[in-house]
Amino acid sequence: MDIFESVKNWMLENPTSVKVLKYFIWIVLVFSLIAFFKRYLKYIFRDTSVRYKSQKGIEIFGFILLIGISISYFTGNIKDFGLAIGLLSAGITITLQELILSIAGSFYIFFVRVYKPGDRIEINGIKGDVIDVDSIYTTMMEIGQWVSSDNYSGRIVKLSNAFVFRGPVYNYSQDFPFVWDEFNLPIRYGSDIELAKSIIISVATEHLSEYVQESITDWKKVVDKYYIEDAVVDPTLAITLTDNWVSFNLRYIVDYKKRRGTKHRLNEIIGQRIEATNGKVLLASATFEIVKIPVLDINKKE
Structure with missing residues (x-):
């Protein structure tokens, strides 16, 4: 009892010393928590980059917290342990919010x-x-950019999983691994339009029948699962009259991974069939007609 009484009397007689002692206890506590979280992050994250950035974030927040404690403690604003722990927890959440969102993602x-x-x-x-999909990143083989159509660019992209919460995700293969594609064929005026229609539809039907049959079953599942109307999966042709030619728009369904090759094959075969018509059907190109040419009266004088 004498020891406790002596300590109590000393604390009452030296309030400034007690305050400084409490302050140093807070400092030791904060450093201990920083060291604990850094060591904890070292064990849960195998990725060196993620681990390094997380540990640096903890350090930065810890030093900011120490500065705040140093300024506010001697003004009497921080009075209990619970408040400091709450601030530390909130700071860690803010510092690692991207990491937390990635894990949640x-x-x-x-x-x-x-x-x-x-x-x-x-x-x-x-x-x-x-x-690849891990706890932090989604890894993708990039398509497009400086290469045309659906070709790989050769770059591997690592994207934070947090992006699933920040915008739309377009999935080409989930539930319905087909996409609708189309292209236009310009046919010259004066061509046999019915023959042209027959050629395009027959080629499309012949070379797309496999995709059509496979897509019918998958599309029925999509209609049963989602609130969506039924769609036409057979090739369709729409004709538009323009200033220069008759535009034939062919719309068809295709495997999402074979879009480029299928378009190439359709264009190639349709072109061969059109050439075989011996001029009955001709592909058009941009033409210009000059009208109302002014009469020029040129008098040559000796």
Whole structure:
């Protein structure tokens, strides 16, 4: 009892010393928490970059907290342990919010089945095939950019899983692994329009029948699962009269991974069939007609 009484009397007689002692206890506590979280992050994150950035974030917030404690403690604003712990927890949440969102995004992707490795998606303006999904990043093989159509660019993109909460995710292969594609064929005026229609539809039907049959079953599943009207999966042709030619618009369904090759094959075969008509059907090109040419009266004088 004498010891406790002595300590109590000393604290009453030296309030400034007690205040400084409490301050140093807070400092030790904050440093201990920083060291604990850094060591904890070292074990849960195998990725060196993520671990480094997380530990640096903890350090930066810890020093900011120390500055705040140093300024506010001696003004009497921080009075209990619970408030300091609350501030520390809030600071860690703010500092690591991107990391926390990424981890939450990985659970969302897995349980909601937003996408999976092997799917072709477009997210945050980046299009590609998903090759890996971990707790932090989605890894994609990029498509497009400086190359045309659906070709790989060769770049591997790592995208934070947090982006699933920040915008739309376009999935080319989930539920319905087909897409509608189209292209225009300009046919010259004076051509046999009915023959041209017959050629285009017959070629499309002949070379797209496999995709049509496969897509019918998958589309029925989509109609049963979602609130959506039934759609025509057979090739369709629309004709538009323009100033220069008759435009034939062919719309058809195709496997999302074979879009480029299918368009090439259709154009090639249709072109060969048109050439075989011996001039009955001709492809058009841009032409210009000059009208109302002014009469020029040129007098040559010796």
